[in-house]
Amino acid sequence: MKRLPNLDPLRFFLASLVLLFHLPQLSANQGLPFFDGLPVFHRGLEAVYMFFVLSGFLIIRIIYRAKIRDSFSIKDFYIRRILRIFPLYYLVLGFGLLFYNVILPWLNIPFEINYTWKQALFYNVFFLPNVFAKLYDPGGIIEILWSIGIEEQFYLLIAPLLFFINAKWILRVLSILLLGYFILYWSDVFELLRQYTFVFFYLFTGGVIAILEERKKLEFLKCSAIFPAVICVATLLYYITDIFLFEPLWLRSLITCFLFGFFIHSLAFNNRGVQANSKVLNHLGSISYGIYMYHAIVLNAVVFLFLKLEILQNLNEKLTVILMLLLTFAGTIFIAHLSYTYFELYFLKLKNKFR
Template identity: 40%
Template sequence: MKVLPNITSLRFFLAFLVMIFHIPQFFSKREISSFNDWPIFHKGTEAVFMFFSLSGFLIFRQLYDEKIKNDRIDLKKFYLRRILRIFPVYYLVVFIGLFYYNLFLPAIGIPVERSYDLVKGILLLITFFPNLLLLDSPGGILEILWSIGIEEQCYLLTAPLFALIPQKYYKAFFIILSFILVYLYEFSDLVFLKDYKMIFFYFTFAGWCSLQNFKNYRFQKLTDAVVYILIILFFTTDIFVDYFSEPLYFIFSMLLFGYFITVFVRKPIPFFENKTLIYLGKISYGIYMYHVVVMQLIGFIFLKILLRFRINDTVIILSSYLSVIAITVITAHISYQYYEKIFLNKKKLYRVTE
């Protein structure tokens, strides 16, 4: 599947929203000056949901193209590609998180109260169920992994179904499954779905959108413009949070994200095809995964400095954002070039050929 226009850069902006959501949370908990008064600083969770939509759009479209070309889906190759892309950074962050909270902090005299059994926690982490640890608050470095777990759980369940279902039923499968998943999440007695953030419907609805032909129809320009306006309002205001119930908010965002992606990738937008932004999009997985680790380091440094010097709040706030973002990007760059690429190069061996 060829790389769709604009989509790689979009990954960076979503990762950026997650960073500016977590940075003020982290520093305010440590009584360090922070700023998050504008709605855009509260859209980290929504950015993750759009990541889910983006992932579902790309993955299911890729599987669909494979089925069309080869009349089958090679699940072994699919999962090997996922392993080579996701596992290396995921397990590195798992190791860092377990080491940091269970060995490093106690060693320097900072007590950490662990509310979960360590062996159970390790098993959940290594089997890609980090979301099952969320209720135990295992620490930010490990909590960030929940979304990766959700993504892999989704594809573990849906990819085999997708491979088995006849092609003519794909569209019906996705649209029906999406609303069943919304119902189960919001209205059923399966409370564990909410407890463990098992939000799968963003993936499946975006998968449905990836199979549609939303172009060359009447009022296309108008509907496209409305979608762009709604996306801007969604991420820069609290209009929808304030006036929508939770079920309506989920359904609206699911529909909006799926359709927005189909519009957004239709043709190249020069700003989003900038080489720098494209590269930042390529390393966005590392940006997402490492920024919480970087915050721990910057937090230690700031606490040490503030014990010795009196610094203006504005300087602290700007420095916290700039330092975390800059060091995270550098870390993600190093990881991508010297660690992830080792595995990404092997991914080529499992590309599907006709």
């Protein structure tokens, strides 16, 4: 299947927003200089939400197109997801558990552990890292796995569901699920869903928009450049200003569902010929999973250096903030590149056998 334009660079920018979100938090926690005075430094969670919309958009589009051809295989679908997600997920999970339970004590750095190894393995092996993160505060390297858990849970749900539904009913079923789940999520009766961030409605939204596009129901949006321009400007404002930070939260969430969904649609299908064809950006998008998964590890290493090396301690605050940002970005990208080239790519090539 031909890759849709502009989405690889989008992945990189979203992963970068997550890094920008976490850097000042850890720096402040360790008493180091930090800067978070711009709204863009507070949009890490929203970047993950857009990742969810993008995942729903792409995954459900793939399943729907396979259903149309009567060639959808649940087994192949899960094998492909396993080969993409599991190797890096379990690598980072294993390192995170060793880091907080073994490495930090060895370095005489205090860190409270309030879970057992059995609990850690149970929640994280059985696709509940979001619950584990909320219950035990296991540390940033492990806590970022919560979003991978949400996607894993969604895949477990969506593949069997769509397998047994006739293709002509998929749009209607997904729309009902989107509306029903959104209401349940924001109701007081199911507060547990909010407590553990089971935000499946973002993935459902991406899927609904993808199928609307497949069925040529969004052609009216392509008649003018005004709509994609407005959507792109609104999305940019969402990330660089605070104008969307209004109450109630459910309304803000509803707006972001469709803002993010139509933004992705505009980049992929309504871009008016504007495409990011940079090989560098496309590669950074390809390694964005690694950027997201490794950034907390690199961030901890950079903070450790600034805490322990006297030459770095003598820098002024502005230079410290800039240098920490550059080192974290450069180190994360470097490690993600190595991981993609020499580790992940082996498993990604195996995916071709299950297309």
